[in-house]
Amino acid sequence: MxxxxxxxxxxxxxxxxxxxxxxxxxxxxxxxxxxxxxxxxxxxxxxxxxxxxGKDNLLNEAVKHSSEEYYQGLYALLNAAGDTGQERIEMIVRGDLSEEVLNRRNVSIWYAFRGEARNRAAIAAYSDTRDAKLRNMVHDAFSRIAQEAGAAEAADIARDATHGTLAMLEGMWTDYLLHPDIFDREESVRVVFRFLSALFPKHFGVNGAIANGRSKRVDG
Amino acid sequence: MxxxxxxxxxxxxxxxxxxxxxxxxxxxxxxxxxxxxxxxxxxxxxxxxxxxxGKDNLLNEAVKHSSEEYYQGLYALLNAAGDTGQERIEMIVRGDLSEEVLNRRNVSIWYAFRGEARNRAAIAAYSDTRDAKLRNMVHDAFSRIAQEAGAAEAADIARDATHGTLAMLEGMWTDYLLHPDIFDREESVRVVFRFLSALFPKHFGVNGAIANGRSKRVDG
DNA sequence: GATTTAAATGGACGATTGTCCATTTTGGTG
DNA sequence: CACCAAAATGGACAATCGTCCATTTAAATC
The missing domain is CATH 1.10.10.60 (Homeodomain-like)
Structure with a gap:
């Protein structure tokens, strides 16, 4: 006790x-x-x-704590998600852009630490593990999707889809950092899925993630 | 004199x-x-x-200087580019990910200032103007492309394509910040155009931007 | 070459930084 | 209740911070 x-x-x-x-x-x-x-x-x-x-160690522990909180939130969401690749991607994207995860406090903290990451090994390490965990979750999901699609280059596609989707989410966070007052969550989600529905029409198309995201391909 | x-x-x-x-x-x-x-x-x-x-004013001037240098590089590239939308997008993407623009020094500086942007009005202002200029350039180019594609919702598509592409580029910068040693420029370019070629097959497809980016749609 | 004046110097200054420890407080134990 | 030890306190401390100005340097003008 x-x-x-x-x-x-x-x-x-x-x-x-x-x-x-x-x-x-x-x-x-x-x-x-x-x-x-x-x-x-x-x-x-x-x-x-x-x-x-000392103060430095306290800062490092704070980074660790913040990073772990981020993952608790994201894992909780994933556990509530279904098993299909598109369900998991949708949950991750919506979760990463949700009020619970993407809010003023978290964004301020995260970018403040990122700015110092280059000069603080401990911060860089936690920034890395956070990214690596998220990357694996997303890559697993896209691998299923790409395999189901049956493309010859499924592995390449899953890798690029992961890379691009994570990069886009990262950019949405930056949008929020710079303009938290006019940031539009729904628009951000829609943009991500417009790209994904173009890449995987069967999985993220009409009956997919977004209501008015019917467009698979725009021209051609 | x-x-x-x-x-x-x-x-x-x-x-x-x-x-x-x-x-x-x-x-x-x-x-x-x-x-x-x-x-x-x-x-x-x-x-x-x-x-x-005072020191604060000097820091602000440094941000201003850094931001202006970034644009000089990008404008120079754009002036050398052709007039079609896809040529301009390709130039912007490749330029923004080129050694000249995306290097250790620039990335370190940019993210360091971003981390302080929330607390320094002058820095936030220059961060904004930089983003706004780039956004306009990209949006102009996508507007042409979407109109040529003749889609009914051309304006919406151009807006989302701009948003998503800029977000992706932002994410690529973050990749470089965190892993400058293993960052692969060509891969980053390829990822961006894999998404764009799915969205605009006619413009960024086989004869488009990337050599091995034949895939327009993956499934469906 | 003498004079004027803008530019540059470098140290003094009070304020604030992070660290550390002698002291006090307080929960746990005999 | 008395005793011990862990936990918490808050001020002393040297080091560093950014600002400012009396002084020196050197370019421009007469």
């Missing part, structure tokens, strides 16, 4: 991490100082050194 | 801006201090206040 002692300890640890994420989201990394953090956390100055050994 | 006086003045101004960009690229924004900047520039401490009135 965990005593009051250890309970309080872990609670404070988490409070510090949340304070970092709040500060990074609101003020950016460069203004996230020790003073700022402990003020938000309502704890004393020494806690950072006590629990994390 | 510009005398030695003014010549040296402008040279030093530029030296400071370049020093900022070098520092941001190599060390990140948080480690780009006044001391770091003047050391790289080989100038004295007071120059920043003299020429820019």
């Amino acid at each position: 965990t005593g009051k002692r250890q309970q309080a300890r872990e609670k404070n640890r988490l409070t510090l991490i949340e304070a970092v994420l709040d500060s990074v989201a609101e003020k950016g990394i460069s203004e996230t100082s020790v003073s700022e953090i402990i003020q938000r956390a309502g704890l004393s100055r020494g806690m950072i050194h006590l629990h994390f050994g | 510009t005398g030695k006086r003014q010549q040296a003045r402008e040279k030093n101004r530029l030296t400071l801006i370049e020093a900022v960009l070098d520092s941001v690229a190599e060390k990140g924004i948080s480690e780009t201090s006044v001391s770091e900047i003047i050391q790289r520039a080989g100038l004295s401490r007071g120059m920043i206040h003299l020429h820019f009135g």
Whole structure:
């Protein structure tokens, strides 16, 4: 049984991490100082050194925490999804663009850390694992779809579809970062599926993901 | 005629801006201090206040400079391109993913500033104008293509194609940011055109942009 | 060549940074 | 209740931050 002692300890640890994420989201990394953090956390100055050994380690733990939260949300959605490739792709795309995942706080945090990734090995590592996990989920789904389509170059197609879809989602996040006030979730989803329905008409066409995305091919 | 006086003045101004960009690229924004900047520039401490009135203004000017350089490169490419929509799209895509535009220095700088955009109005403004200009160029080209294709919903298609293509390019930049060592330019170009050739087979198909991008539709 | 004036210098300055530890507080145990 | 140890406190500390200005340097003008 965990005593009051250890309970309080872990609670404070988490409070510090949340304070970092709040500060990074609101003020950016460069203004996230020790003073700022402990003020938000309502704890004393020494806690950072006590629990994390220093500010840098605390930042790294905050990145880790944020990354894990992202995946909890996405995995939860995937578990609720069906087994077909198109169902899983649709769930991932809609999930990645949903309010729960794509919101001001998450986007601010994620891009703030990305900007520092080049200079912080620990941040780059978590940025990588996050991307790798998502990539595998998407690639699995497209592999099924491409195989069902029976194209000779199914493997190539699945690889490119994965690459392009993830890149597009990444770009949608950037849209949100730069214009959170005018960002249109439904439009973003529709754009992704317009491209996918052109590439896989059988899977993402009329009866597919989007209501008014009938167009498979535009010309030709 | 510009005398030695003014010549040296402008040279030093530029030296400071370049020093900022070098520092941001190599060390990140948080480690780009006044001391770091003047050391790289080989100038004295007071120059920043003299020429820019403070460090913040210097950073803003550096963002402006970097953004303008990006466009000079892209406009130069576009002027060399043909007049058809597909030629212009191809030039933009290849240009945006070319070594000249997409390299370690530019990517590091761009994402470092993006991470701070939320908290610096001046940076956000230049990030916006850069995106808006590119968006217009791409949208013009897709509008021609969609109209030539003669689809009833040409305007909608052009809008979505623009949105999706720009998002994909954005994602490719992120790929480069995270994995500059294993990034494959040709693969990135091929992925973009695999999607585009599915959407516009006549324009980006067999005789179109990519050598082995024959596949218009994968299934169906 | 002497004078004027714009440009550049480099150190002083107070404010703020992150680290660390002597002290106090508090939950757990005998 | 007394004792121990883990947890938390908050200020001291040197280092660094960005700003600013008295002084020096050197180009332009007379």
